[in-house]
Amino acid sequence: MNLSLKELFLNSDNYSSKHKKYFDVYEESFSSYIGKNIIFVEIGIFNGGSLKVWKKYFGPNAKIIGIDINPEC
Numbered sequence: 729m730n731l732s733l734k735e736l737f738l739n740s741d742n743y744s745s746k747h748k749k750y751f752d753v754y755e756e757s758f759s760s761y762i763g764k765n766i767i768f769v770e771i772g773i774f775n776g777g778s779l780k781v782w783k784k785y786f787g788p789n790a791k792i793i794g795i796d797i798n799p800e801c
Contacts, residue, residue, distance in 0.1 A: 733758070736781045758785070765789045773801050 731739070734751040761768075766789070768782055773794035782792045794801070 730762075733781075733785050736784055737778070740777060740781050761786060761790075763787045763789060767791045767793065769793045769795060771795045772797075776801060 732751070733754050737751070762785065764786075766786060768786060768790055770778060770782065770793070773779060773796045776794055779792050779794045783790060786792070
């Protein structure tokens with residue numbers, strides 16, 4: 729059984745700041761891309777904790793790119 733996006737974020741070893749109210753919108757908007765060959769770009773990655781979660785969510789065919797104004801990210 730696959731975990732929901734919310735469960736993936738809440739169970740992640742890496743900290744990520746996501747408002748819980750967004751998860752239903754994320755699932756509705758992104759679930760059709762699971763397992764597909766996509767490029768997903770997240771702008772504003774803070775410490776990058778969410779990038780691994782997105783990779784788990786979308787699967788091995790997804791390329792995940794993180795962008796942030798802070799060069800330390």
